[in-house]
Amino acid sequence: MRREDLDQNDLSNRSGVFYQDVLSGLREPMKRLPSKYFYDAAGDLLFQKIMRCPEYYLTRCEEEIFRDKAGELLEHLLQANRQVDLIELGAGDASKTQHLIGEMLQQQIHFTYRPIDISPHVLEQLGDRMRTAFPTIDLQAFQGDYFDGLADMATTGALPKVVLFLGANLGNMTRQQAAQFCVRLRSLLHTGDRVLLGIDLMKNPRIIQAAYADEAGLTWQFNMNLLRRMNKELGADFNEELFEHYCQYDPVSGTCSSYLVSLLDHVVHFPDEQVLFEKDELIHMEVSQKYRFEETQALARASGFMPVHAVADKRNWFVDVIWEA
Numbered sequence: 438m439r440r441e442d443l444d445q446n447d448l449s450n451r452s453g454v455f456y457q458d459v460l461s462g463l464r465e466p467m468k469r470l471p472s473k474y475f476y477d478a479a480g481d482l483l484f485q486k487i488m489r490c491p492e493y494y495l496t497r498c499e500e501e502i503f504r505d506k507a508g509e510l511l512e513h514l515l516q517a518n519r520q521v522d523l524i525e526l527g528a529g530d531a532s533k534t535q536h537l538i539g540e541m542l543q544q545q546i547h548f549t550y551r552p553i554d555i556s557p558h559v560l561e562q563l564g565d566r567m568r569t570a571f572p573t574i575d576l577q578a579f580q581g582d583y584f585d586g587l588a589d590m591a592t593t594g595a596l597p598k599v600v601l602f603l604g605a606n607l608g609n610m611t612r613q614q615a616a617q618f619c620v621r622l623r624s625l626l627h628t629g630d631r632v633l634l635g636i637d638l639m640k641n642p643r644i645i646q647a648a649y650a651d652e653a654g655l656t657w658q659f660n661m662n663l664l665r666r667m668n669k670e671l672g673a674d675f676n677e678e679l680f681e682h683y684c685q686y687d688p689v690s691g692t693c694s695s696y697l698v699s700l701l702d703h704v705v706h707f708p709d710e711q712v713l714f715e716k717d718e719l720i721h722m723e724v725s726q727k728y729r730f731e732e733t734q735a736l737a738r739a740s741g742f743m744p745v746h747a748v749a750d751k752r753n754w755f756v757d758v759i760w761e762a
C-alpha cells in the first residue's frame with residue numbers, strides 16, 4: 438500500500454483490532470505477535486505449501502486417518518443419530534472433512550454442514566469445492582469467530598451437534614488457553630453432542646523440530662509474511678533482512694515455539710509509533726503445543742467431556758479424539 442492509500446485508511450487501521458493487537462504485543466517486554474494473523478491471502482498460500490512439504494507430517498497423518506477410518510470415526514460421532522448438525526471450526530480447505538461427508542452421504546445421514554471460518558476468502562473456496570464434490574449437500578457457512586458461530590448455531594439448530602476441530606489447531610493455544618477453550622466449547626453444547634479434535638502427539642523431538650524448520654524455508658516465509666502484512670496493512674517499515682526465523686521444540690513441555698530474531702539494533706516505524714529492536718532480541722510468533730495421549734483424556738474430563746474414542750495414524754504421531762458432551 439502506498440502512503441496516499443495509507444492516509445485514507447489510517448483511521449480505520451489505527452483503530453482496527455489488528456493494529457491494536459500488533460502494537461500491544463510489540464510493547465511487551467518479551468515482544469510477541471499473534472499467530473492468527475499469519476493467515477492473509479499470502480499466508481493461506483504459504484500454509485498450503487507447508488502442508489505439502491516433506492517435513493510437515495501432521496496433514497498427511499490426519500489425512501490417513503480420515504481416508505482409512507472415516508467409517509469408524511463416523512460410527513462414534515453419530516451413535517444412533519440419523520440426523521445431525523455437522524459444525525467445523527476453522528474449516529480451511531476441508532480436505533479431510535470430505536472423507537467424512539462422503540461417508541455420511543453414502544449412509545444417507547441427514548445433515549447440514551456448517552463450516553465456521555474467520556476468512557471469507559477461505560469459506561468461498563470451500564463452498565465451491567464442496568458443492569462441486571457433493572451437489573446435494575446442505576451447506577451453511579458462518580464467517581467469523583468460532584464462538585460467535587457456535588452461539589449462532591446453538592440458537593438456530595435443535596439437532597444433535599457434531600463439532601470438528603481438526604489439523605492440530607488446538608496446538609496454537611497454550612495448555613491453559615486450550616483448557617479454557619474446551620470449557621467454553623462445552624458450555625455451548627448439549628449433553629450427548631460430540632466433538633472430534635485433531636491433536637499432534639509428542640514424538641521423537643527431531644521429527645517435530647524439522648516440521649517447523651523445513652528445508653525449503655516455507656515456515657521461515659510464513660513467519661516473515663506477518664512482517665510484510667504489517668508493512669502493507671499498517672504502514673510499518675519492517676525490513677525482513679534484519680530478522681531471521683528460529684524455532685525450538687522443547688521435548689519436556691511439548692511446546693514448539695517460533696521466533697523472529699533481530700539481527701541488529703534497529704528501529705521499526707509505524708505511522709505514529711516506533712518500536713526499538715536490540716540485536717538478538719526475539720519476537721515470539723507462535724506456539725504449536727504437542728500432547729501425550731493421556732493428557733488429552735485429562736483435558737476432556739477437566740472441561741466436562743467424556744473421552745469416548747480415539748483413532749491414531751499407523752505411526753502414532755497424530756490422534757483424532759472423540760469426546761461426548
Ligand code: AVJ
Binds near residue numbers: 487495606724
Ligand atoms: C495450523 C496451527 C496446526 O501449528 O502446526 C504450521 C500452523 N505453523 N507451520 C501448526 C503452522 C508453522 C499449524 N496449525
